[in-house]
Amino acid sequence: MKRYEEQELTIYNSISKKKEKFVPINEGAIGMYVCGPTVYSNVHLGNCRTFLSFDLVFRYLKHLGYKVRYVRNITDAGHLENDGESGDDPILKKARIEQLEPMEVVQKYTVDFHNIMKTFNAHPPSIEPTATGHIVEQIQIVENIIEQGYAYEKNGSVYFDVMKYNEDHKYGILSGRNLEDMIANTRELAAQSDKKNPQDFALWKKADPEHIMRWPSPWSVGFPGWHLECTVMSTKYLGNQFDIHGGGMDLKFPHHECEIAQAEASNGQNPVNYWMHANMLTLNGKKMSKSTGNFILPRDMFSGDNDIFNKPFAPTVVKFFMYQAQYRSILDFSKEALEASEKGFNRLMDAYRSIGGVKTSESSSIDVTRWRQSCYDAMNDDFNSPILIAQLFEGAKFINSVLDGSEIITEKDLQLLKQTMQDFIFDVLGLVDIAESTAQDGNKLSETIKLLIQLRDKARANKDFETSDKIRDELQKAGIQLKDGKDGTTFSLN
Template structure:
């Protein structure tokens, strides 16, 4: 394992802390996954890509990582998971499908979208419906510990009782007396002892399709329960990292902590991590408000927001140019700038393949490499990492122009480090890669068109020459005329 000290911003302590895993050389990480009742939007994708970066970097450092990310397919209720309609059931009625057809349809969409982003699949992807027994067992244990009560077939967590010996609100920094306004009343308002209490198990009304037998009658689990059940089942009662979107900090993650502490008498997670929002036109991306864009609409250009299509890898690169804990607002101008930057990085990387070596280096590659690791070790600071990667492009240009020299060993280290961070850690994809069969076929086809254009120019048929250039440009292929002939570039 490479000897680098990693520091993570812990949302619980609100400070950066040196990362020390519970088990040496191994990491347990849980991330709250999607509720699969609609197409995943870019705001969701940013969260999952943030933790894909964490997953990739931990693996790069040599850790054995068990990454668990759930699928919420039981359908938690609206209004903070306490009341209202189940979004999966609502969608099932609209589309005249079985609830699990809705779940399957949008789970496939989620997987397809994340694959386009070249995100690694988690080690385990459990579903809420596959862990009903475990959730019932946790409810029974919390009742046994005296922190929950049953009323009319539903079970509620007793927040006031819990707060007598524990601290409810420590993750979000909220005080219990200030939380009443944040707690939604249930349809059966008299069932709760206190408005702050939250549902562990809900009685299923006659119209509720998804229901399971339990000691308290037929019903379904509360929203917060599934993550406690699945994280502790696969990672233990105390594990290293729990991640999710900033919007889940309260009430979801706060309730997870309370459930786990009530049941297991120990803090469930050592490092809480929260990814910030992706905003559109300065407002939070949200399905409920309609202020969102779907990834495929971005990739195809079929939207009224952006000036042109943007590839998954450019979109991902754009997101990583901001720190995962900062709010990121996107616009066509910002994406176009990212696209240019991405192409510049890829050009620089390819340029290194043709660099001549010398006996000595005039560039300090070892120091540059350490700066790349320092960036990622500072709470996964991808924008600083990317700034350092652009320094490598400057190296490449200087070496090509023979303004600097580099030894064979240092060139190998430069290439390997750049490759590791671009493709293994950031998970970017070189859209111009000629290593693939598709890339080779494209290069061959464009080369034929370049020859036809050269012939047209030799015959002074400039209209034909311009037509070929413009037709290729319309398809995202840019021709570049230089002293050594004409080359092409696929615009991402």
């Protein structure tokens, strides 16, 4: 269904710093790239907010009927400290600490990232390329940039010539920074002595002897610069110019600024039409930081095993809370805010589940069509999820009003109301009905226990009392009590 033909979507474009009507390059099809995680540690809530923000974008674009190719990379090489220019590679650092191969670190935390995103009920991207899987292409683009005159080699490393690029283009177009001011305010560091200019950034770095992850290139045995991978993978899978590029606000400079420069230097054209940036999270009013201890991992929130919150919160409640702020706003996590959000979530779900008990009339006192469009209007306004949620609570209010007899609704309008609630709660926001999923889990558990009882009965019939007793004892350890009676075996949960 081509809903996009009936809706006008606007997106806040970071490069123009204003909302713009969204017009895709190719009608009905969208290319979207989002900078993925650097996989050297467990994914934290700040990362999750960024990826959930773009999951919302992905879901809504698909809901509108667009064919979306969503590319989100995995950074598994080349990301040094100090904005990818110097210092330790965090993957190698973690490999030394945990006494693992670098690719073991990558695999461990990539799996963790996927598991957390799945727990949040986020859609996987269409393509998830890795930096190490595109070394050849990264070398090729460096060669191309050198040929175009925008890069130079020094002592086995290759640097992007920002001053030369700025003669023909505009470096700082995304962040709004002025190159002359940046140069005036930058002190030359010893680690940057190979550069013509302190603002130049690495396209290829010669590996030190202790650097494990290294590849041969025309300039040295080394590794690609951090910024390079996203230029290569976005343009490889989406073309030299594509619709949307997303990421966290912290990536705007230098990472995304460098991406624009690399792409224009290599391909001769602006790579992205709409730049989108998700804002950061704070915890109890302070910036989340592992160094200060003011942070919490998603899994610790789900289990309640932490010193910050006094109870566990379901993943879908945490997600619902995040969407109660627009993706460009700073969002503060606090116990009080999460508990209020949990109550609101339960209220919304209770109303949705009660639709089945609504009695219809021959006429309606509610303008459901107008309300439905208000839900679209919210999302069309730069994916304004808090306004959408407010409209969904209006829908819940309609349901409760009909149930208590203060409003009436026709069967046709009731079906439209139900479909709209379903579309936006589950399809667009990607929330999960906890009560329903718990009931399903309970049914699965019940069937599993019944199967074990059958196996125990069979063991007892065969006089295999060791197996019979083991099944009973292991179930008891798990909090499941078996009771043998004349009508068979029943169970109860302790």
